[in-house]
Amino acid sequence: MSPLTTTVQNTGTGPLLRIAGELDYSTAPELRELVTGLPLEPGQRLVLDLAHLGFCDSSGITAFIVARNHALAHDADITLLAAPGPVLRVLRVTGLDQVFSLAPGQDTRTERAADG
Amino acid sequence: MDIVSRNNVTVTGPHDAPVLLLAHGFGCDQNMWRLVAPALAGDHRVVRFDYVGSGKSDLAAWSESRYSTLDGYARDVVEICEALDLRDVRFVGHSVSAMIGVLAAAAAPDRFHSLIMVGPSPHYIDTPGYRGGFSAEDIDELLESLESNYLGWSATMAPVIMGNPDRPELGEELTNSFCATDPAIARVFARTTFLSDSRDHLTTVKLPTLVLECSQDVIAPREVGAYVHAAIPDSRLVTLDATGHCPQLSAPEATVAAITDFLGSRS
Amino acid sequence: MTCRTGPGPDLPEGRRTAHTDAAFTALLEDSAEELYESAPCGYLSTLMDGTVAKINTTLLNWLGLTRDDVVGRLRFTDLLTVGGRIYHDTHFAPLLRMQGGVNGIALDIRQADGGRLPVLISSVTKTDHDGRPLLIRTTVFDASDRRAYEQELLRERQVAEEARRRAEEDRQRLQEALAVLQSSLLPAQLPQVPGMEAASHYHTASPDRLGGDFYDLFPLDDRRWAFFLGDVCGKGPQAAAVTSLTRYTLRAAALHNPDPVAALTTLNTVLHERYATGDPRYCTAVFGVLEPEGDTVTVELASGGHPPALVLRQDGHTEYLPTPGGLLVGIMPSAPFTSARTVLGAGDTLLLYTDGLTEARTGEKRELFGDEALLDFATALTDTAPRQVVTAMTGLLNSFGDGLDDDTALLALGVPMTDPTPASDT
Numbered sequence: 001m002s003p004l005t006t007t008v009q010n011t012g013t014g015p016l017l018r019i020a021g022e023l024d025y026s027t028a029p030e031l032r033e034l035v036t037g038l039p040l041e042p043g044q045r046l047v048l049d050l051a052h053l054g055f056c057d058s059s060g061i062t063a064f065i066v067a068r069n070h071a072l073a074h075d076a077d078i079t080l081l082a083a084p085g086p087v088l089r090v091l092r093v094t095g096l097d098q099v100f101s102l103a104p105g106q107d108t109r110t111e112r113a114a115d116g
Numbered sequence: 117m118d119i120v121s122r123n124n125v126t127v128t129g130p131h132d133a134p135v136l137l138l139a140h141g142f143g144c145d146q147n148m149w150r151l152v153a154p155a156l157a158g159d160h161r162v163v164r165f166d167y168v169g170s171g172k173s174d175l176a177a178w179s180e181s182r183y184s185t186l187d188g189y190a191r192d193v194v195e196i197c198e199a200l201d202l203r204d205v206r207f208v209g210h211s212v213s214a215m216i217g218v219l220a221a222a223a224a225p226d227r228f229h230s231l232i233m234v235g236p237s238p239h240y241i242d243t244p245g246y247r248g249g250f251s252a253e254d255i256d257e258l259l260e261s262l263e264s265n266y267l268g269w270s271a272t273m274a275p276v277i278m279g280n281p282d283r284p285e286l287g288e289e290l291t292n293s294f295c296a297t298d299p300a301i302a303r304v305f306a307r308t309t310f311l312s313d314s315r316d317h318l319t320t321v322k323l324p325t326l327v328l329e330c331s332q333d334v335i336a337p338r339e340v341g342a343y344v345h346a347a348i349p350d351s352r353l354v355t356l357d358a359t360g361h362c363p364q365l366s367a368p369e370a371t372v373a374a375i376t377d378f379l380g381s382r383s
Numbered sequence: 384m385t386c387r388t389g390p391g392p393d394l395p396e397g398r399r400t401a402h403t404d405a406a407f408t409a410l411l412e413d414s415a416e417e418l419y420e421s422a423p424c425g426y427l428s429t430l431m432d433g434t435v436a437k438i439n440t441t442l443l444n445w446l447g448l449t450r451d452d453v454v455g456r457l458r459f460t461d462l463l464t465v466g467g468r469i470y471h472d473t474h475f476a477p478l479l480r481m482q483g484g485v486n487g488i489a490l491d492i493r494q495a496d497g498g499r500l501p502v503l504i505s506s507v508t509k510t511d512h513d514g515r516p517l518l519i520r521t522t523v524f525d526a527s528d529r530r531a532y533e534q535e536l537l538r539e540r541q542v543a544e545e546a547r548r549r550a551e552e553d554r555q556r557l558q559e560a561l562a563v564l565q566s567s568l569l570p571a572q573l574p575q576v577p578g579m580e581a582a583s584h585y586h587t588a589s590p591d592r593l594g595g596d597f598y599d600l601f602p603l604d605d606r607r608w609a610f611f612l613g614d615v616c617g618k619g620p621q622a623a624a625v626t627s628l629t630r631y632t633l634r635a636a637a638l639h640n641p642d643p644v645a646a647l648t649t650l651n652t653v654l655h656e657r658y659a660t661g662d663p664r665y666c667t668a669v670f671g672v673l674e675p676e677g678d679t680v681t682v683e684l685a686s687g688g689h690p691p692a693l694v695l696r697q698d699g700h701t702e703y704l705p706t707p708g709g710l711l712v713g714i715m716p717s718a719p720f721t722s723a724r725t726v727l728g729a730g731d732t733l734l735l736y737t738d739g740l741t742e743a744r745t746g747e748k749r750e751l752f753g754d755e756a757l758l759d760f761a762t763a764l765t766d767t768a769p770r771q772v773v774t775a776m777t778g779l780l781n782s783f784g785d786g787l788d789d790d791t792a793l794l795a796l797g798v799p800m801t802d803p804t805p806a807s808d809t
Binding site: 141142143144147148150151211250251254255256257258259260261262295310332333334335358359360361362365366 | 480490
């Protein structure tokens with residue numbers, strides 16, 4: 001059972017959800033529940049800060065898709081911020097890098113070329 | 117599997133003396149022999165053991181299928197003889213063990229010298245023309261009383277009863293531990309014993325046999341002793357003036373004397 | 384409990400005790416004799432052969448017998464039921480002989496009116512100076528309530544046992560059903576493809592859960608064959624339903640139009656339509672067509688969000704067959720799928736796998752195994768025949784131990800080195 005930590009911050013443009021730890025089959029449901037409970041107004045942007053996400057498998061991907069569906073259902077946008085190398089790789093392989101808007105992190109640490 | 121530890125085999129007496137194999141019956145374990153073993157070990161190699169499921173035997177080796185027939189117990193006896201390479205065994209069987217001995221001797225005839233039956237009965241339930249002493253309802257009632265009396269046995273204590281070296285602080289002096297066993301196992305032993313019918317096997321006994329009975333034994337009444345004596349061709353019947361079913365505990369000197377006398381006349 | 388009948392508490396201690404004793408004695412009508420006879424429990428003393436030598440009134444009342452009926456005439460065992468008598472002779476009496484005392488044995492005593500009283504019996508042996516037993520002293524307690532309670536507990540335990548046994552049976556049946564279901568999601572055996580060899584392997588991370596990986600190999604016509612391999616998101620019955628739908632949709636789509644991109648597009652439409660709302664269900668998949676041409680086989684494939692296939696050449700060279708840009712199948716109403724092409728010659732093998740392989744966690748730091756490590760491993764293999772490749776990969780999977788927590792499927796398709804001996808196994 002790997003721990004997942006999430007913190008929500010409300011910015012002017014919409015909720016910023018920081019995700020740290022590991023996203024896998026056991027922790028993804030937690031994220032899904034959290035994300036679908038976030039209030040969103042039309043035109044807002046849901047940002048998922050992935051800078052400290054250590055591991056992400058297909059259940060994590062599903063959770064991102066759920067987040068995206070939630071945003072779309074509320075006429076809001078979604079951005080994945082500072083995805084670490086391994087997560088970027090998965091997004092690339094699955095073609096989701098064309099579906100999600102990705103933004104690099106401010107910290108140069110997040111731009112590591114892990115195994116890409 | 118190591119038979120000696122599986123059956124908690126203990127051996128006393130001079131190494132090269134004739135072998136006396138003491139087999140307990142339903143109820144307790146090899147401790148039943150504690151008042152007669154020292155005297156017998158003077159000039160015999162006395163081998164005592166617990167059947168799997170009784171005493172300090174390895175309960176993990178117990179299976180209902182094997183120990184639901186007397187043949188399963190007879191196999192314990194034969195396996196012990198093989199493990200220790202026992203020859204010319206003078207087999208002493210108490211209660212149902214007398215019949216177990218008959219089966220063991222039939223399975224491994226070369227290993228046995230003679231049979232000593234203490235309180236034997238080949239069949240406990242009355243049938244037309246045969247008095248065993250009990251009705252089927254009586255046996256059911258026995259099985260019920262087994263359920264109510266665990267005699268201090270408990271699943272958590274069992275490893276200690278088996279002498280688990282990891283818990284020395286609990287020591288060996290557990291009350292009632294001599295007759296305590298898993299009630300489920302006791303139930304199977306009881307059913308196997310009291311529902312068995314070994315009458316047909318008696319006539320096949322070729323070994324010299326001593327039938328040792330008590331004058332007042334509810335479980336092996338006089339009629340049964342007479343029946344067994346009559347059925348076994350080369351047998352001697354000795355009746356001890358004693359009450360109850362366990363003369364090796366209630367009249368140990370007389371028991372030793374009867375056994376020694378028989379063995380002396382048959383060596 | 385002190386009974387203040389005399390002078391008050393201002394008396395000195397010694398005077399007060401003496402006074403209490405006197406008052407107590409004055410109250411007492413009984414002698415030791417009466418204490419014995421009217422005790423709230425039964426008392427009994429017997430000779431070593433069980434003959435009753437002394438018995439108190441309480442016990443006689445419980446039995447419904449007179450003293451004359453019992454003393455010197457009956458044995459202790461005569462007061463018991465038959466089953467109790469057997470128990471006494473096989474357990475109680477031996478214990479008494481070996482220990483000198485027995486405590487709290489549950490038995491029934493027979494009453495003169497035919498009734499039975501459940502009791503608890505304790506006995507102790509009186510011995511002489513030399514330790515020889517002389518007589519047995521027994522106490523009998525009425526255990527009616529306790530016995531009723533015990534019966535209740537016993538009955539409840541039996542009920543619990545039965546429930547547990549039935550639950551175990553149910554669990555077994557479920558396991559069997561799952562196994563049957565799981566095996567229906569994959570081909571029982573790979574078919575024999577003329578001029579090719581095929582091998583596959585499916586590794587389940589947990590036997591209790593239906594896995595989401597799938598693969599298949601089937602003929603399109605008398606020349607061409609189709610294959611696919613993929614991974615449905617999630618596990619369990621819902622994922623299995625998607626797997627089933629995926630498998631049969633791809634098969635049907637391929638027979639209609641074997642173009643790999645078209646097949647995946649059809650699958651995408653089907654999955655998206657079905658699972659548009661609510662719980663997103665999608666899969667990753669590779670779909671391909673094999674076309675034998677003389678000594679070689681042309682492979683045309685398309686991928687939807689799936690890790691790239693690996694090509695192992697007979698000369699030891701290995702490379703990925705990249706298909707960048709293909710999207711997961713089923714999450715968007717229309718999705719791009721990327722195609723790729725390669726030609727397999729004698730001794731070449733195409734390996735398809737699911738991400739359980741590359742995402743296994745290895746080493747002390749539990750790092751992802753990764754694409755590069757897989758490439759290196761494949762390059763090091765000396766025998767590139769499909770069966771050997773699958774065996775080597777299976778060995779690799781097993782070496783991950785519990786670092787491998789996802790299901791993994793493998794499918795290897797190759798052209799044999801020597802004369803084609805169609806052989807395939809799972």
